[in-house]
Amino acid sequence: MKPTDLGNIPAEKLEFAHQSDIRHDVKFETKPLNYFQDAWLRFRKNKSSVIAFIIIIAIVLFAFLTPLFSRYPVSFSDGIYSKKLPKSFVLSKIGIATGTRERTLSDKGYAYTLGIGIAAADTDGQGATKQEGLACEFSPIVSGGELYTSHNKNYHDCVIDDYLETGFTYMQVTESQYEDMLAWQEESGRQLIYPMVDISSDFNFSRTDANYWYKTDDSGNPVNSLGERLDINKDELEENYLRNTDGSIAFYQGKASNMKYVRVLYYNYFIYKNGHEPAFLLGTDGAGYDILVRLASGTRLSLLLAICVSAINLTIGAVYGAVEGYYGGLVDLILERVSDIISGVPFIIVATLFQLHLVATGKVSTFTALLFAFVLTGWLSTAYNVRTQFYRFKNQEYVLAARTLGAKDLRVMFKHIFPNALGTIITSSVLVIPSVIFSESMLSYLGIANMNSSTQTSLGTMLANGQQYLSTFPHIIFFPAVIISLLMISFNLFGNGLRDAFNPTLRGSED
Amino acid sequence: MFKYVLKRIALVFVTFFIIMTMCFILIKLLQPEKPMLGAQAAMELARREALGYNKPILVQYAIYLRNILTKWDWGTSWEIDYMAPVNEVIFDRLLPTVLINLYSMVFSVPFGIIIGIYAALKKNRWQDHLISTWIMIFVSVPSYVYAFIVQYFLSYKTGWFPLIMSSYADAGGTFFSWTMFRSMVLPVLALSFSTIASLARYTRAELTEVLTSDFMLLARTKGLTSRQATTRHALRNAMVPILPMIISMFIGVLDGSLIIEKIFAVPGVGGLYLNSINLLDYDVFMAVGMFYTFINLSSMIVIDLSYGFIDPRVRMGER
Numbered sequence: 001m002k003p004t005d006l007g008n009i010p011a012e013k014l015e016f017a018h019q020s021d022i023r024h025d026v027k028f029e030t031k032p033l034n035y036f037q038d039a040w041l042r043f044r045k046n047k048s049s050v051i052a053f054i055i056i057i058a059i060v061l062f063a064f065l066t067p068l069f070s071r072y073p074v075s076f077s078d079g080i081y082s083k084k085l086p087k088s089f090v091l092s093k094i095g096i097a098t099g100t101r102e103r104t105l106s107d108k109g110y111a112y113t114l115g116i117g118i119a120a121a122d123t124d125g126q127g128a129t130k131q132e133g134l135a136c137e138f139s140p141i142v143s144g145g146e147l148y149t150s151h152n153k154n155y156h157d158c159v160i161d162d163y164l165e166t167g168f169t170y171m172q173v174t175e176s177q178y179e180d181m182l183a184w185q186e187e188s189g190r191q192l193i194y195p196m197v198d199i200s201s202d203f204n205f206s207r208t209d210a211n212y213w214y215k216t217d218d219s220g221n222p223v224n225s226l227g228e229r230l231d232i233n234k235d236e237l238e239e240n241y242l243r244n245t246d247g248s249i250a251f252y253q254g255k256a257s258n259m260k261y262v263r264v265l266y267y268n269y270f271i272y273k274n275g276h277e278p279a280f281l282l283g284t285d286g287a288g289y290d291i292l293v294r295l296a297s298g299t300r301l302s303l304l305l306a307i308c309v310s311a312i313n314l315t316i317g318a319v320y321g322a323v324e325g326y327y328g329g330l331v332d333l334i335l336e337r338v339s340d341i342i343s344g345v346p347f348i349i350v351a352t353l354f355q356l357h358l359v360a361t362g363k364v365s366t367f368t369a370l371l372f373a374f375v376l377t378g379w380l381s382t383a384y385n386v387r388t389q390f391y392r393f394k395n396q397e398y399v400l401a402a403r404t405l406g407a408k409d410l411r412v413m414f415k416h417i418f419p420n421a422l423g424t425i426i427t428s429s430v431l432v433i434p435s436v437i438f439s440e441s442m443l444s445y446l447g448i449a450n451m452n453s454s455t456q457t458s459l460g461t462m463l464a465n466g467q468q469y470l471s472t473f474p475h476i477i478f479f480p481a482v483i484i485s486l487l488m489i490s491f492n493l494f495g496n497g498l499r500d501a502f503n504p505t506l507r508g509s510e511d
Numbered sequence: 512m513f514k515y516v517l518k519r520i521a522l523v524f525v526t527f528f529i530i531m532t533m534c535f536i537l538i539k540l541l542q543p544e545k546p547m548l549g550a551q552a553a554m555e556l557a558r559r560e561a562l563g564y565n566k567p568i569l570v571q572y573a574i575y576l577r578n579i580l581t582k583w584d585w586g587t588s589w590e591i592d593y594m595a596p597v598n599e600v601i602f603d604r605l606l607p608t609v610l611i612n613l614y615s616m617v618f619s620v621p622f623g624i625i626i627g628i629y630a631a632l633k634k635n636r637w638q639d640h641l642i643s644t645w646i647m648i649f650v651s652v653p654s655y656v657y658a659f660i661v662q663y664f665l666s667y668k669t670g671w672f673p674l675i676m677s678s679y680a681d682a683g684g685t686f687f688s689w690t691m692f693r694s695m696v697l698p699v700l701a702l703s704f705s706t707i708a709s710l711a712r713y714t715r716a717e718l719t720e721v722l723t724s725d726f727m728l729l730a731r732t733k734g735l736t737s738r739q740a741t742t743r744h745a746l747r748n749a750m751v752p753i754l755p756m757i758i759s760m761f762i763g764v765l766d767g768s769l770i771i772e773k774i775f776a777v778p779g780v781g782g783l784y785l786n787s788i789n790l791l792d793y794d795v796f797m798a799v800g801m802f803y804t805f806i807n808l809s810s811m812i813v814i815d816l817s818y819g820f821i822d823p824r825v826r827m828g829e830r
Binding site: 048337340341343344345346348349352353356357434438441442445446447448463467470471474477481484485488489491492493 | 527653662769770784804
């Protein structure tokens with residue numbers, strides 16, 4: 001039937017719809033959605049925000065759980081194992097975090113590196129061959145090492161284990177420590193104390209580097225007992241061990257009374273000290289701190305600071321904005337001038353003054369001073385948002401009705417108007433978090449706020465300390481930079497998602 | 512309008528004065544500087560006497576204000592540049608900061624706007640999604656992370672540019688030589704990423720809003736092609752809020768970025784500020800602080816006023 005035929009419906013066929021059952025108001029069968037359920041529905045549709053939220057949760061879990069599972073406490077630092085590459089025994093099976101790197105060595109460097117393995121294989125000082133050295137489990141050379149010549153110079157491309165490359169160190173121990181080390185050696189079957197090098201001999205290149213156990217000339221090249229250069233590709237290295245008066249190999253040198261000067265294999269010494277093999281999942285930084293646990297500590301600090309700031313801002317901003325917006329007029333004018341003045345002071349100056357006045361004089365901790373600085377300027381935007389919302393709603397009919405019924409100011413403000421501003425407030429207090437994290441990292445990077453100590457650190461300090469190793473050990477700066485970028489991106493995405501969810505009219509204008 | 516401008520400017524000066532008073536008192540409450548008694552001990556003591564260093568704080572402040580108003584004298588630097596007037600110390604460091612930020616602005620403003628326009632025109636297509644994702648990432652990631660990235664890849668790995676900015680002497684005693692320019696490329700790049708991204712985001716948001724408005728429909732109805740309608744009507748209207756933003760960015764050029772200046776060893780105002788804190792050179796600290804405050808306030812007022820200048824609706828609404 002065409003729409004134009006509607007006039008020609010035969011009378012008997014015409015029937016009113018719903019004539020029999022007059023519909024009264026029917027109760028909704030679906031459950032009513034409150035404001036937050038509605039927002040949640042919209043938020044869920046925004047995939048990127050949901051992912052961002054999951055990332056945030058993951059980072060928070062990382063920050064708070066890592067110290068529980070880590071083998072190293074935050075204060076752990078090992079000056080000798082500093083700047084080590086990421087290593088994990090589990091992950092190295094699939095080829096990441098192996099703790100190794102490729103290096104091209106000259107003959108001299110190759111002799112030095114190979115020498116560590118040879119010396120490690122030679123537990124009793126009776127000598128070991130290059131083959132034994134390469135096969136030794138403590139040899140830094142994992143693979144490669146073939147000789148090639150370019151421009152009349154010999155090179156060896158090797159894959160080198162960063163942890164084993166440290167090799168040997170000299171160490172001063174007391175009598176009882178020495179006994180203890182010998183006992184541990186016996187018990188674990190790991191060689192800890194190796195033959196002492198004759199450090200005062202003419203053939204010793206360095207008095208501090210315990211890896212020169214072989215005879216060397218003045219520039220560190222291996223030589224034989226006659227002082228002739230050895231070719232590492234053909235000859236074996238010649239040992240330069242210290243002898244006792246009876247001609248046997250000496251394992252220590254008595255430098256002072258009760259103190260023994262010994263040469264230890266640092267890899268085993270680490271096991272002796274810490275009870276497990278050295279492997280840092282994210283490596284160690286320039287001071288020998290475990291990056292993983294320091295990173296968690298820094299992230300925790302940033303997050304705690306950001307959440308504290310956000311919570312305080314929310315309270316102050318909401319009350320201030322409510323008073324401003326509700327009363328308007330002179331009150332608004334005066335309070336606006338106050339916030340004008342506060343917003344005119346650059347944040348960096350506020351933070352500096354707080355640090356100089358409160359922290360340098362030892363009145364409060366750096367954390368508290370930073371908190372003050374953030375709170376002093378941070379609540380302005382919350383207050384501004386709340387004020388705008390109050391202006392929008394305070395003259396609406398339902399508010400007038402409430403006032404006519406005799407509601408007090410406080411009730412009208414917080415029962416009737418404030419819930420309308422809730423969405424905006426929540427959004428802005430989430431968006432405060434990334435900006436606090438950024439500013440905190442900036443201040444600690446610049447050294448204005450110093451939160452670095454043996455028990456805590458901050459992301460900015462980690463970045464600042466890692467910067468000098470940017471070319472040689474980029475992993476030190478890489479992990480903090482990744483975490484802070486992830487935090488910033490995901491908090492911004494999450495905040496934007498919340499804003500869209502709470503305010504459907506904003507949809508699509510900014511993604 | 513004129514009255515409005517005057518009122519705003521007067522308010523800014525009042526605000527500035529209040530902030531200055533607070534800062535001065537707070538700084539002077541710190542551990543006072545001891546006389547250095549260097550090579551020019553007699554002159555130094557005379558200068559300290561003239562600045563009222565051993566008088567009560569409020570008297571000092573009166574002297575300070577009088578010096579600024581009558582002689583444009585912002586005090587003396589003791590630690591950074593012994594006995595040099597503070598305004599000279601700041602002025603010497605202003606040029607590198609301004610240059611780096613200016614280059615960055617010149618580079619990123621056109622880029623940002625073009626990318627934003629492109630994204631708005633391709634709204635909800637894959638180009639737009641790609642650009643929006645990039646914008647989100649570039650806006651969020653802190654600028655120092657870019658600094659590390661460009662340093663690592665464009666300096667260490669490829670060696671195309673120097674790691675840090677050349678010193679004044681290395682560049683042949685001028686900030687406009689080729690060596691200097693080349694060494695400025697990395698800091699400029701590091702600064703530009705986020706500026707480009709935030710401009711593009713803003714442009715995109717404004718333009719998409721304008722493109723969906725009724726007068727665009729009218730423009731198309733009266734026979735303009737899509738291109739004509741976009742350039743004549745949409746872009747102009749979208750520029751209304753963008754222009755003040757750009758203007759305030761140009762004022763912010765003086766402000767510089769502390770962190771970028773530190774990473775690239777730029778001999779600018781930011782470095783001076785950090786130095787003045789570390790060495791506790793109070794007069795310099797105070798003057799640089801006021802400099803930052805002034806820039807902060809003026810960019811706020813420029814945004815306020817330029818809305819009135821550019822958009823007649825705001826001006827009308829004010830009356």
